[in-house]
Amino acid sequence: MSISSILEIGKRSLLAYQSAVRTTSDNISNANNEYYRRRRVSFDQLNGGYSRLGLSVNDAVRLRQRFAEYQIYSENQFLGKYQNAQRLLSQVEVVFNEGSEAGLSQVISDFFGAWNDLAKDPESDYARNLVLDKAMVLSDTFSRIDGDLQNIKDQIVPETNMAVDDINQKLQLIHKINQQIRKQPNPDLLDQRDRILDELSKQLNIQIKEKDSGEINVYSDGILLVSHDVMNELEAVQVNENGNTKIKIQIKKSGYALNINNGELAALVEFYNESLPEYKEKLDSLARNLAEKVNEIHRQGENLDGSSGFDFFASDITGISDFRVNQVIVENASLIASKPIGGAEGDGSIAQQISDLQFASIFNEGTANEYYQTFLTGLGNRLQETEFLGNSQEMIIQQLKNQRDSVTGVSMDEEMTHMVQYQQAYEAAAKVITTVDEMMATVMQMV
Amino acid sequence: MRITQSMFLRNTMQRLFNSRKILLDTQDRIATQKKIKQPSDNPVGFSRVQRLHESLRQNEVFLKNIEESEGWLENSSNLLEQVYQTIVDARIEATKGTDAVTTTELRASLAEQLRGIMDEIVATLNSTYLGKNVFGGTITKSATPFELNDLDVTYHGDDQFIKRRISKQVNISINVPGNQIMDTGIFDTLKETITALENDDVDALKAAIENMRQSEKKFLNINTVYGSKIDNLQLIKNRVTRTNENFQKFISQEEDAVLEEEVIKLKSEEIAYQAALQSTSQIMELNLMNYL
Numbered sequence: 026m027s028i029s030s031i032l033e034i035g036k037r038s039l040l041a042y043q044s045a046v047r048t049t050s051d052n053i054s055n056a057n058n059e060y061y062r063r064r065r066v067s068f069d070q071l072n073g074g075y076s077r078l079g080l081s082v083n084d085a086v087r088l089r090q091r092f093a094e095y096q097i098y099s100e101n102q103f104l105g106k107y108q109n110a111q112r113l114l115s116q117v118e119v120v121f122n123e124g125s126e127a128g129l130s131q132v133i134s135d136f137f138g139a140w141n142d143l144a145k146d147p148e149s150d151y152a153r154n155l156v157l158d159k160a161m162v163l164s165d166t167f168s169r170i171d172g173d174l175q176n177i178k179d180q181i182v183p184e185t186n187m188a189v190d191d192i193n194q195k196l197q198l199i200h201k202i203n204q205q206i207r208k209q210p211n212p213d214l215l216d217q218r219d220r221i222l223d224e225l226s227k228q229l230n231i232q233i234k235e236k237d238s239g240e241i242n243v244y245s246d247g248i249l250l251v252s253h254d255v256m257n258e259l260e261a262v263q264v265n266e267n268g269n270t271k272i273k274i275q276i277k278k279s280g281y282a283l284n285i286n287n288g289e290l291a292a293l294v295e296f297y298n299e300s301l302p303e304y305k306e307k308l309d310s311l312a313r314n315l316a317e318k319v320n321e322i323h324r325q326g327e328n329l330d331g332s333s334g335f336d337f338f339a340s341d342i343t344g345i346s347d348f349r350v351n352q353v354i355v356e357n358a359s360l361i362a363s364k365p366i367g368g369a370e371g372d373g374s375i376a377q378q379i380s381d382l383q384f385a386s387i388f389n390e391g392t393a394n395e396y397y398q399t400f401l402t403g404l405g406n407r408l409q410e411t412e413f414l415g416n417s418q419e420m421i422i423q424q425l426k427n428q429r430d431s432v433t434g435v436s437m438d439e440e441m442t443h444m445v446q447y448q449q450a451y452e453a454a455a456k457v458i459t460t461v462d463e464m465m466a467t468v469m470q471m472v
Numbered sequence: 473m474r475i476t477q478s479m480f481l482r483n484t485m486q487r488l489f490n491s492r493k494i495l496l497d498t499q500d501r502i503a504t505q506k507k508i509k510q511p512s513d514n515p516v517g518f519s520r521v522q523r524l525h526e527s528l529r530q531n532e533v534f535l536k537n538i539e540e541s542e543g544w545l546e547n548s549s550n551l552l553e554q555v556y557q558t559i560v561d562a563r564i565e566a567t568k569g570t571d572a573v574t575t576t577e578l579r580a581s582l583a584e585q586l587r588g589i590m591d592e593i594v595a596t597l598n599s600t601y602l603g604k605n606v607f608g609g610t611i612t613k614s615a616t617p618f619e620l621n622d623l624d625v626t627y628h629g630d631d632q633f634i635k636r637r638i639s640k641q642v643n644i645s646i647n648v649p650g651n652q653i654m655d656t657g658i659f660d661t662l663k664e665t666i667t668a669l670e671n672d673d674v675d676a677l678k679a680a681i682e683n684m685r686q687s688e689k690k691f692l693n694i695n696t697v698y699g700s701k702i703d704n705l706q707l708i709k710n711r712v713t714r715t716n717e718n719f720q721k722f723i724s725q726e727e728d729a730v731l732e733e734e735v736i737k738l739k740s741e742e743i744a745y746q747a748a749l750q751s752t753s754q755i756m757e758l759n760l761m762n763y764l
C-alpha cells in the first residue's frame with residue numbers, strides 16, 4: 026500500500042464530510058418546512074479489490090413514516106369536510122340572527138299582535154293598516170331570508186367549480202411527478218408530491234397506492250384518478266332532479282358520477298344538494314302553513330262593508346319565496362275582515378281567531394313559533410356538532426403529524442450535533458493529509 | 473421520542489391559538505354581556521331563551537289587553553253605578569207620590585221630574601268610550617243603542633259580548649249588552665210609574681214602585697257581577713305581571729353573562745396565556761447553538 030493511497034483516502038473523507046455538512050445544512054434550512062422530510066447521510070466503505078479506498082457518501086436517504094402519512098391522508102378528508110361544513114353552516118346561522126329585533130320570531134309575534142289589536146278595535150281603519158303593515162314586514166322578512174339563502178346557494182356553484190379546478194391541477198401535478206420519478210427518483214419531487222397529497226386529501230375522499238418506484242396511484246370512490254399513464258379529470262355539473270338543481274361530481278371523460286363523501290368538496294356538494302333544500306323546505310312549510318291557516322279563517326270573516334270571502338295572503342303561496350299579502354288587500358286595507366259574516370262592527374272575533382293562531386298547534390312541533398325555534402335549535406345543534414367534530418379531528422391530525430415528524434422532522438439539536446461531529450471529522454481528515462504530506466517530505470529528505 | 477422543530481412549533485402555535493380563542497370568547501361575553509348570542513353557542517339554552525322570549529312577548533300583549541280592558545270595565549262600571557243611583561233616586565222621588573197628602577199637581581210635577589230622570593238614564597246608557605257605544609253589544613258605532621220615544625225605550629244594539637284575550641286560555645267579555653239592561657225592566661217600570669203619576673192613580677203607583685224595586689235589584693245584580701270582573705282582572709293582572717318578572721329573571725339567568733364571573737375567568741385566562749407566551753419565548757431560545 027502506498028503513501029499516496031492514504032492521501033486518496035484523506036481526500037475522499039474530506040469530500041464525504043463536506044457532503045455530509047451539506048445535507049445537514051439542507052436539513053437545517055428546511056427545519057420549519059412542514060412538508061420537508063429529513064435526509065440522512067449514509068456513509069459507506071469504498072472497497073477496491075484487496076485494499077480499502079476510504080469513505081464514500083451515498084445519496085442522502087429521505088426518511089419516511091408511512092403509517093402516519095397514510096393516516097393523515099385519510100383523516101384529512103374528515104377534517105376538510107367538517108371545517109367546510111362548519112363555515113357554510115355559520116353562514117346560514119347568520120341569516121337567522123335572532124339576537125336582532127327584526128328576527129323572524131319577533132316578526133311573527135308582531136303579526137299576530139297586530140291582529141289582537143284589530144280584535145280590540147275592529148271598527149278602526151288604523152288597526153287594519155297596522156295588520157297590513159305587520160303582514161308586509163312578515164313577508165319582507167321571509168323574502169330577505171329567501172334572498173340570503175339564495176345568495177349562499179348561488180355562491181356554492183362557482184366555489185365548487187373552483188375546488189374542482191384546483192383538484193384537477195393537483196392531479197395534473199401528481200401525474201407529472203409520477204412520470205419524472207419513473208425516470209429518476211428525486212427526493213425534492215417527493216416532498217412536493219407529499220404536500221400535494223396532503224392538500225388533496227383535505228379536498229376529496231382519496232385512496233393512495235404507492236408503487237416501489239415511488240409512483241403513486243390516486244383513487245376516489247374506487248375509480249383511478251391518476252397514475253403515471255392515466256389522468257382522469259373531474260368536473261362539476263348541475264343536474265335537475267325533481268325540480269331541484271343538484272351538483273354532481275363526475276369524471277370528465279366518461280361522465281361517470283363519483284360518490285364524493287368526504288373532504289371539502291363533499292361538504293359543498295352535500296350542503297348544496299341536501300342541507301340547503303332541507304332548511305328551505307322547513308321554512309317553506311312554515312310560510313305555507315301560516316298563510317293557509319290565516320286565509321282559512323279570514324275567508325270566513327267579512328269587513329265593515331260586508332265584503333267577505335277574501336284570502337288575506339295570496340292563495341298560491343308555495344313557500345318563503347312567494348309569500349305575500351293578497352294584492353287586493355295590499356291595495357285596500359279596509360278589505361281586512363274582523364267580524365263573522367253578518368256580525369256587528371264591534372265584533373272582532375275573526376281577528377281574535379287569527380290572533381289566537383299563535384297559540385294553536387298548527388305543526389307537529391307545536392305552534393308556528395315553536396316550529397321555528399325547533400328549526401333554529403336543529404341548525405344550532407348541527408353547527409355545534411360539526412364544530413366539535415372539526416376540532417377533535419384537528420387534534421387527531423396534530424397527533425399524527427407529531428408522530429410523522431418524530432421520524433421525518435428536523436431536530437435542530439440533532440443537526441447541530443451532527444454538524445460538530447462532521448466538522449471534527451473533516452478537520453481530522455485534513456490533519457491526515459497534512460500528516461501524510463509531512464511523511465512524504467520525510468521520505469524525500471531520506472534521498 | 474424525537475422532538476423536532478416542527479412538532480414544537482405546531483404544538484406551541486395550537487396552544488397559543490386556543491388560549492387566544494378562549495380569551496376572545498370571554499372578552500366577547502363581557503363586551504356583549506350575553507352568554508348566548510346564536511343557536512350554536514348553546515342550542516338547548518338558546519331554544520329555552522327563545523321560548524321564554526316568546527312567552528314574555530305574548531304575556532305583554534295580554535297585559536296590554538288587560539290594562540285596556542280595565543279602562544273599559546271601570547268606565548262601564550261607573551256608568552252602571554250612576555244609572556243605578558239615578559234609578560234609586562227616581563224611586564225615592566216617586567214614593568213621595570204615594571203620600572196621602574200629595575196633591576195632583578205635585579204628582580204631575582213628580583212625573584215631569586221622572587221624565588227628566590228617564591232622559592238622563594238613557595243619555596248615560598248611550599255614553600261612548602273611545603268613540604264606541606258602551607252598552608250596544610257589538611253594535612258599537614252604527615246605531616245609538618237606546619232610543620227614547622215619549623216613554624218607550626227601544627234597544628238598537630245586539631246581545632253580543634265584546635271579548636278580550638287575557639291569557640292563552642281565557643277570553644273575557646268586557647261589556648254589558650243593552651238587552652240585559654232592557655231585561656231588568658227599568659224602563660218599563662219607570663214608564664209604569666210615570667203613567668201612574670200622571671193618571672194620579674195611587675194604587676197603580678204603589679204597584680209600579682214595587683216593580684221598580686224589583687228592577688232595581690236586577691240592575692244591581694248586573695252591577696255586582698260586572699264589578700267582580702274588575703277584581704278578577706286585577707288578580708290576573710298581578711299574576712301576569714309577576715310571571716313576566718319571573719320570565720325576565722329566567723331569561724337573564726339563561727342568556728346574560730355574569731360580569732364578575734367573566735372578569736375572573738378573563739383574569740385567569742390572561743395569566744395562563746401570559747405563562748404560555750413566556751415559557752414559549754424562553755424555550756424557543758434554548759438550543760444547542762447557544763452552547764457551541
